[in-house]
Amino acid sequence: MTIVEIVDVTPRYRRIIFSAPDLVEALEIFPTAWLRLWIPNPDRGERHLSQRGYTFVDVNADNGTFGLEFVLHETKGPAGDWARAANVGDVSEVALTPARISLPEGTREIVLAGDITALPAINSWVSDLDASVQARVFIEDDHHDVDQLPAVTRSGDTWAWIRREGKRGEALAEHLRAAVAPSARQYAWAAGEKTLVKHVRAVMKDHLGLIRGQHFSQFYWIEGHSPA
Structure with a gap:
């Protein structure tokens, strides 16, 4: 190419x-x-x-x-x-790569979380969602130019940019616990730096009570190592 x-x-x-x-x-x-x-x-x-x-x-x-x-x-x-x-x-x-992730049937809310390395994937989720599914996006970043970054927006969806405080993912996880309540028709997806993803995964399981098939997470890079 x-x-x-x-x-x-x-x-x-x-x-x-x-x-x-x-x-x-x-x-x-x-x-x-x-x-x-x-x-x-x-x-x-x-x-x-x-x-x-x-x-x-x-x-x-x-x-x-x-x-x-x-x-x-x-x-x-x-x-x-x-x-x-x-x-x-x-x-x-x-x-x-053929790997594909699909929403469980009946999902009405998807929680999308990460840092800006996850932004392209988050936008791809929002672009593909049926109108019956609300997207709630949470991204942790400590820069001042987030309003210039690409963000796919739809009526009814919400985007929240969280300033980093402490270790990566700590502020994001705290915000998720305060802003998102468990729901029977909920799905959660997260990606980004390894420590950040670990914190968000704990929220998915402990706070939201999501089980296998209702959430997915993957780290893209590790702070201090050569990033992708």
């Missing part, structure tokens, strides 16, 4: 648009649909490639294009370095 456009949404959030007509034609788009991107990792060898997972955004079947969004972490890492240095015309290798 070939880079055809680069958009700096904010100084720390970059969207890269790729042209890949054959790949787009083969895509089945669903919430959190993602691919594996192979990128150079010179710290592991001159020709070493590392893989990172990214959620599809802005898929255009007519043009055969799609976007991937990158958080440009302050910590050095192969994906961030690659995204910063990317240029129109660069070619990358990818692999599709």
